[in-house]
Amino acid sequence: MKLTHIIPLIFITIFSVSCSTDNDDNIVNELDNLIKVQNLSNDTHTIELYTTSGQFYTGYNTISVRIIDNATKSYIENASIDWMPVMQMPTMQHSCPKSEVSKASDKETLYEGYIIYQMTNTDGSGWSLTINYTIDDVEYTVTDTITVLQNELQNVSSFMGSDGKRYVVALIEPSNPIIGINNLVVGLYNMETMMSFPMVENYTLTLDPRMPGMGNHSSPNNTDLSFNSIDNMYHANLSLTMTGYWVLNLKLIDSENIILKGEDVTETNTQSSLYLELEF
Template sequence: MKLKYLLPIVCFTLFFSCSTDDNDDTMLINEVENLQLIKTIENGDQSIELYNEKGMFETGYNMISLRIKDNNTNTYVEDATISWMPVMQMPTMQHSCPKSEITKAIGKDTVYQGFIIYQMTFEDGSGWSLTLDYTINDVDYSVTETINVMQYENQNTASFMGSDDSRYIVALIAPKAPSIAINNMKVGLFKMENMMTFPVVEDYTIALDPRMPGMGNHSSPNNTDLTYNSADHFYYGNLSLTMTGYWKLNLKLLDASGTVLKGEDVTENNESSSLYLDLEF
């Protein structure tokens, strides 16, 4: 081949190679995009980063994303097994709260996910700690760190004793952005087995009666009671909101046989149930 033909080929190859490298750099994906850092927990050679949409823990349902950073290589771990235990220290005792297992986030290489439902907190956000146990390359690690849990502005979770002498926790998960419409309502329901264990309650019914106390305590049409979904272990129903403002979501908890465990009907003589969640938009 003559040199005059060879040189264009070499130049084209070099240009294509450089262009491809540049494209690879621009295609790097931020796996925690749109999330805010809550806290970084240092544990020797690793740093555990905790994220959610607000950048803070609050009472109620918290969906949390985690990453483990190898401080020696400045890279994130892609193959770890992680579990956690949130604990609140009270003056005379301690307890945990409902929580999920931690799994790899769908479509992510370095991000793990799970939820924690904090049912209470102190006024200044103190009292809680979080223990993380994790395994990397068959080596076990553990770290415990204090965390702040702030009080959510509305009652998005309720802890109560049922007529069966069992303690339950119900937490509002959706709607996160209520609107004047029929909203998909989603809640979690858990039973306190002991101070550290809160399994999901299956196959109960949560009756729903939303009211506006500031507007004559009127209700709304087309609401449906919440029923259990075995696919994701949450309860779903329809929440009809006909105007903006403060809504009290009156609830009744019924077991699998239809026995009312907590809550009452709203009537002319009874303006609200003893079991409720609320929201304002």
């Protein structure tokens, strides 16, 4: 074969290998700052679950999902995904607040959503996760047990309101608190049934942050939490004047200005019965 024919073939081969490598690199880069929690598998696919910590904890969890075709070892880019977390209790079972699962922004193979586990067993057991998904109009499902560890701080609270309804309040932000004004984001959900936890809109959560270890002092320039229709969460300004352990005392007030849970912090009542915790 003439050299003039060999050289173009070499360039074609190099170009093809480079394109394949770049594509693999892009898939790997989609996992930046993510650690695999575990795989869920059936005969057809393997479902990869990722978080930033490599664990599930009580409270708010952002979870990333990828689907691998077991036969071709390729990642699925066009799936529709739904999930159902379930905790098995001795005499009953229940779910928890969760989002829809959608394609992560600017990602080819990664899907994303959140689950708020409101409780767990001391050893992390009790929870299972079912993922139902559709690829090219074909429906699949996979279920397996998962481990949910207890967070050291109370970042989620499940309680009965004075209206006889059960609610879940969860701390979402700040995930990295700073000294100064922080964007406080909280999710509020109603336990409609054992398996349904819709978001609660247009209530109010009053905010009174305190440092129990420092004379229970508060801080200036805080605002109460109000509903934001863009992300369906509750937002406020949280002022943290120093590092350490903080209790975010809350009162839940409905649209008719009725207090459903929580009390004012006073000299004789040092903490509300509705609160979340953070430490930095």
